[in-house]
Amino acid sequence: MTRRILLSHLSLMLIVLIALEVPFGFIYARSELTRLSNTAELGAVTLAVVCEDKLEHGRASDLPEIARNYAQRTGSSVAVTDHNGTVLTDTDTDRVGRNISSEPDIATALHNRTATGTRDDPVSDSDILFATVPGTSDNTVSCVVRTLSSLAPLTQKVHATWVALAVTGLGVLAAVALIGFALARSITRPLRALERATAQLADGRLTNPPATDRGPPELRRLAASFTRTATRLQHLLHSQRAFASEASHQLKTPLTALRLRLENFEPHLTPCAQHSLNEAIGEVGRLSRMVQGLLALARLENSAITPEVIDLDTIVADRAAIWTAFAGEQRVDITVAGTKAGQVWAVPGALEQIIDNLLSNALRASPPGTTITLATATPPTDGGRKPPMAELHVTDEGPGMTETDRQRAFDRFWRAADAHHDGTGLGLSMVQRLTRASGGEVTLNAAPHGGLDAVVQLHPAQAARARSNAAALQKIAPLRSPNTASNRPRVERISGRPR
Structure with missing residues (x-):
């Protein structure tokens, strides 16, 4: 939440800065160009008056000196033409005596109109500002004065202004970030206290x-x-x-x-x-x-309760041996098969209760002469995206259950309509609670050859990463690869004999 509050403050301030600084930058650049254009036009008008006066008094030889002085003082280039557009003097190029009346700005000035604007300079490969004004006497154009000024200083000044605006904006954002972070921390501090209290209550x-x-x-x-x-x-x-x-x-x-x-x-x-x-x-x-x-x-x-590392194979073998006598009374065999599952995460004592309840239900449903199979396995990995789960299958050869019954089997006090035993309807509910408390899941499936297949899935544990908290269940890796020698299939038969 602190991050969201901070981002909202920064986003709002960024929008305000963009709305203020970007228009200001464009307005500043346009105003500076307008100011420079007005200055250049005013200077060209003044120079045109002087040049017209010199021509009127027959002192055209003074024009080069006047143009050079003006060019040195303003840092621009100056060109002066007569009333026909013939160049009388040019401080930048040697075009004296050439007629340039065909050029747009000169032609406009010869028609007694002022022309100002910007254009590309092919020599310096930059933009230049031109101001072309006529020198008139009694509405008669006597000469034309054109001044050319480079826009490079103005461009540098505008760029410096944009940089200053960007630095100012970053400074404002940094200040807002500090203020917003402090404000967000003060707002979310009670929420963090509530979060800690909720975690304590959950424990x-x-x-x-x-x-x-x-x-x-x-x-x-x-x-x-x-x-x-x-x-x-x-x-x-x-x-x-x-x-x-x-x-x-x-x-x-x-x-x-x-x-x-x-x-x-x-x-x-x-x-x-x-x-x-x-x-x-x-x-x-x-x-x-x-x-x-x-x-x-x-x-x-x-x-x-907290899951611990428990050897699944040992528990399965112990419970199968204990239930052999009870299975023998009903002439039912118990078979332990599958690959070694190794160590798993489970609540202490949960595996014994899970297996006891599943075997009890399987014995009630198994007719004489059938077999109950306890099989352990660790499925192969799916490319490393999800760690494999150790599985325990308790399979009987009884009548099985319908899909509807399998979905309701974990409800408390529920028993099948055709059940003839004295069960309480709490065994499978307890199995589900114990399995989920251990971080796993239990499902009921139809056995391939009839009967019911109860599948208990648990997280495998690594000896090097054994921890005593449930959070480690999301990080543990498989104990062994399915290709190791310790995972070779084993089949152990424990036969129940009538007493």
Whole structure:
């Protein structure tokens, strides 16, 4: 904003200077030329009177001396002709005795009219000012006097004036720039304070609120409103954190007690009521899982978390090994395949929760005798314009999902219309939040041979550039090139066996 205010001041002042100085320069040049023309014409008229008097008294021999004296005094050249246009004397060229009555200015003067103007001088290759006047006696032209003056001094003077105007304009612009910069800094200082306060609020705590007694009245009111809003938001965030930390303890105990009481009814119920009891116990368990999921999401939303460098391959292998036993109960195999992805940026503990939720959903949808594949890969670069993303694919061989269902799958509490399991509808929502908190993205695609392909994309990390702040995610480079030996494909099969 400081730059924009400064540019607006400079642009306005530049327009004013151009509107003032350019017309002044042209008017000055024109006035100087007019003054010089009038002076030359007045001198030529005076010289013509003297020459006419000499000719009238038969003293034509005095004309060369008079012309030379005038030329030396004014720095011009002088030519005098008789009433026929024959040159009587010329201080610049040896044209005495030549008839020049055909020249336009001489012809005009022979008709008793004065001629003044400028023309090119082929000898000096510059502009000259001519003043040609007739010497008359009783309305009879006795002689013609022509003076030629170089315009080079006038041109230099006009150029010097333009330079002075330009220097003055630059000086004014420099002064306006200094004044405008100071003014812009004073105006934007409260805005910078608001920016810093906003950044602090985004981090979760406002430690340095903006001053409400500085700057223009509008910015003072804005700072006051921002401070009240920030205080209110901090209070709400504190209340949410308190609820998330306390509700977990307050809700777990009654749910656990309710489940135990329901299970204690089992010996005293008739066989026909056993099914209803099992359904009630299942709903209590589902409610417990839903509460835990909501609390986990609340903690995730209220926490200021920073991604760290984590080895994706190690996490994938560990989680696959842990889930082998659960997969074996349903006669489902788990396969780890793909190329080594190396280290990635992720929130601590996020990768474990992401893989657990995706595997849990895949197991619910996988029929017996099928395989769940966990594949890691680092796509090739696209010419250096954008760094590649490390990918984790969790692919099952279940019924899959329609395009509409895949678009809604990340909504909280959403479950497919044909779902027959006891899921809470929070798993994929948590996966999406954890992935985005890690700086990545998750998508659901149709698997090539049926089923669902959940793709998690994360930023790869370089060991030499490992940083602990999220801003580094935009600058990190791929860990390895796809052509290195460490990226050779690997396939590891972890088979689940029924207990």
